[in-house]
Amino acid sequence: MADKSVVVVESPAKAKTINKYLGDGFEVLASFGHVRDLPAKDGSVDPDQDFAMRWEVDVRGKKQLDAIAKAVKGAKHLYLATDPDREGEAISWHVKDELARRNVIDGMDVSRVVFHEITKKAVTEAVSHPRDLDQALIDAYLARRALDYLVGFTLSPVLWRKLPGARSAGRVQSVALRLICEREAEIEAFRPQEYWSVDALMATAAGDAFKARLTHLDGKKLDRFDLGDEAAAKRAVSMAEGQPYSVTKVERKTQKRNPAPPFTTSTLQQEASRKLGMGASRTMSVAQRLYEGIELGGETVGLITYMRTDSTSLSGEAIAGSRRAIEKIFGDNYLPDSPRVYRTKAKNAQEAHEAIRPTDLFRKPEDVARYLDKDQARLYELVWKRTMASQMESAVIDRVAVDIDSANGAATFRANGSVIKFDGFLKLYFEDVDDRQQGDGSDDDDRRLPNMTEGETPSLKDVIPEQHFTQPPPRYSEASLVKKMEELGIGRPSTYASILKVLQDRNYVLLESRRFVPEDRGRLVTAFLSSFFDRYFEYGFTADLEEQLDDVSDGRRNWQQVLRDFWDNFYKIAEHTKELTGVEVRDTIDRELGPHFFPADENGSTEAARVCPACDGGRLSLNFGRHGAFIACSNYPNCRYTRQLGEDGSEDGEDANYPKVLGPYPETGEDVSLRKGPYGLYVQVGEQLPKEKGKKAPPKPKRASLLKGMSAADVDLALALRLLALPREIGTHPESGAMITAGVGRFGPFLKHGSSYVSIPADDDVLSIGMNRAVEVIAQAGEKGKARATRSLGEHPDDGKAITQGAGRFGPYVKHGKLYASIPRDVEPESVSLEEAVRLLAEKAAKQAAKGGPVKKASAKKAGAKKSGAKKSGAKKSGAKKAKAKKAGAKKAGAKKAAAKKPAAGTD
Known part of the structure; x- marks a missing residue:
């Protein structure tokens, strides 16, 4: 269509809805978030070239850019309609810049449009009032991205060298970690008063x-x-x-x-945590779905406005709608004489945004509950009630x-x-x-x-x-930590969920009973940064830097000057820290964390707890080894006493407390024991029998690792038996009839339904999750949670073997023998015919042949190969391949081992 317009949004769910609203003259495509980023290697930001950035388009981004470039050929207009925030502005800029590099938008009218709710009125009005890209917002994004990159890729190598076992550090992430660690130190130093x-x-x-x-x-x-x-x-x-x-x-x-004002991103996360028990990441994920749209009676409708906002204001239309709804639902007594107007207290709040509110306040929670899953219904009800209450009469x-x-x-x-x-x-x-x-x-x-x-x-x-x-100060919950970070001006609410997730993923903190507990690794990182980079991880400095970045987004500061002011001194301190000896680092952190690892007496001294239990005159202190920190005696090598962090040292030797016998295994009477291995604590039944000469090695004993968050003190015989019973059958699914089992895999706790695997949410327990909750989790997972069914399309015309269509972990496919071919994303899997399937399989076979892939058995038969000869030839090929694969595998394993020394640096 020569006069069509192309619209680029971020998510495919949003694209489908908006396409319906705009009609045939528009083609709506999704960028799937960012299409390019800074490569995770040194030199991606060059301070010597005025902080020039080298962007890289990843495989997924290239695929989306190819689709967008193809669509804009011959189009009259390109609308960049990514999310209405700083990050959305940056994504639009990336898309436009890459298309310009390809020379596919020369002379084309390219505009930016924003809408804060996905309703037909909001979308069509936004398209009728386009604007240019906001360069100030783009500059602020560039500054933040460069800062996060420079801090992460400068600090992380220092940590790897000076603090074995540390993963990474980040500009905001490490300050949030400092809050958690300092609160824990307050709790440890607290002495109750009667x-x-x-x-x-x-x-x-x-x-x-x-x-x-x-x-x-x-x-x-x-x-x-x-x-x-x-x-x-x-x-x-x-x-x-x-x-x-x-x-x-x-x-x-x-x-x-x-009443309290309507929700911002931060207050929504806080209230969802307190009232619904939902973490920040889960809250934002559910809110995203409500924003992008839910199918109500055959029509996809966005139920809430954009959920990344720091504004508490409501539009005049929303205020008028809420007042009409209050009067109708609750009566005149609950309607104040004049509307309530809220002003955002946060500095540099994006007042062009609205607070988070329902798109239609007459759409009551009970009216939409049947279309939503449990979390969506609870979060929508929370948003609806808070918005309505914000315009109601005072109590x-x-x-x-x-x-x-x-x-x-x-x-x-x-x-x-x-x-x-x-x-x-x-x-x-x-x-x-x-x-x-x-x-x-x-x-x-x-x-x-x-x-x-x-x-x-x-x-x-x-x-x-x-x-x-008197009680010690409480540990931070997700709600109270988000509130504290916002009060101090650390980071931005839209990033809080990802920051908290990174801290947990890197094993810096543990979420225990919905409270953050710092791990020893997290405390070591905090002690290191506060000792050698204190200025850059002070709350005031971080907040001041946020204000400078906000000034950039308002056009009051130059983004490169902000980076120059930060970088010059930061780089000098980082270089100086590289020159520190291991002894200097060790002694500094030992002094800093001494009261944590060695309990102080009534006079505040830790010396009594530092006495070595294995020798005369030895003093215990923190030390660093290849795999991280541990406690060691000063008389080494004459005294080789060591213990791991977290052990109380009540018995001699590093692993003297293990194995611990918990009781008999009911089926065999063998001892069930708690043990410590190179990957942590685990439980085991019996002992490993020795291998007898000339005989096959005996099977390994039954074992099970402790789950994340479990400590040695938690484990008794009953818990050990429950761990050893995994995976366990929960029951048959009431709809599919497939068995549901619960277990733990390399990616954590899961539910297995038929041949599908679904991760168990962090708030659920793999040991106790029941049938009702399991069915609910599987339903929330959507297609990936359903037992995968296949349908027969017919016989292949060449060999008469069946061709089937199904869905796998990589999406829908057609299958012939051992050959799989993916079904294109723009094709409905159920509509694929036998002829189309044969074509897709032929294309896949041709691609494999071009790449030197394996020859199909059918081809061998057609060539007239004898059955015995084919078997013999196949055996030789198989042996050769096996040897080759083994050699390649060894190289690959070596590469992985080397790479493991330098994990990716933190980005925030």
């Missing part, structure tokens, strides 16, 4: 019971630690008992409580405080309570408070008190002392 409270159980003349807390004793106001032990508490009780009491003061205060709360004095003035008790006079937005939505400290009586305000007046004389029923201890 204190007591005294409560009185009282009743009014009418018999209504209530509780009050002692606030004054002998005319003095009690501070938290004034009753510091049991003796002080008992003295207070004796002074309070046996006295008549009267109400001396009643305070009533009416307060208005306003009105009556708060009451009553002071009750003893007749002799020795004791004063206070009773607090509150009553919701008008629920307002609380009828729909209540924002949780995370990490509330316990034991301080802060929840007394939520009690409801009986009506009392001054001069009234309630009776004292009992006086109860209660012991408390």
